[in-house]
Amino acid sequence: MTTMTSEQTYAPRPSWLARTENWLDEKGKGAWIAAMVLGFIFFWPVGLALLAYMIWSKRMFTGKSCARRGKARMMTTRSTGNSAFDAYKADTLRRLEEEQHNFEAFLERLRDAKDKAEFDQFMDERAKRSDGDTAEA
Structure with missing residues (x-):
């Protein structure tokens, strides 16, 4: 059994939704579009929800790839x-x-x-x- 020392910190694991978003961001805009198309094929409300999210979060209309934006966001918060x-x-x-x-x-x-x-x-x-x-x- 391992015990935590005072130097170790517990970082809560992100939710499955946040992990999925980060994974798609790493893969780029093509992965978002593929996920949206698959959502429309298998269950259209999922595809519609992904399309709405992509438009709302401006992932659809940016010239930069999602992966670069995600990495830049991580760099700005790191001490x-x-x-x-x-x-x-x-x-x-x-x-x-x-x-x-x-x-x-x-x-x-x-x-x-x-x-x-x-x-x-x-x-x-x-x-x-x-x-x-x-x-x-």
Whole structure:
């Protein structure tokens, strides 16, 4: 019988769902798509649930592979043991996440402005057509 010493720590084992997600992430986007297709073949609600999850978690539309994203996520949470560097890393990551959020917000405003411009152009053309129709009558 083995006993735990004070230096040993107990890390809870992730759930089967988390282990499956990590395994699929390691295999890449193709594995996610294969799992989704198999889900549709064997029991369509599973395939639909996987498709919804892939869209919700943005796994479907990223240019990077899931495996690289998973490894990057693990690297950001691991401590190096150097508290000054860990503080610097945490501050840099926080700043980068804030910049990413600001950039995504900028892109959203840009898309909204483009949509509004296209809609305004459509309404102007429609108004011109209806003015032309009433002038002919």
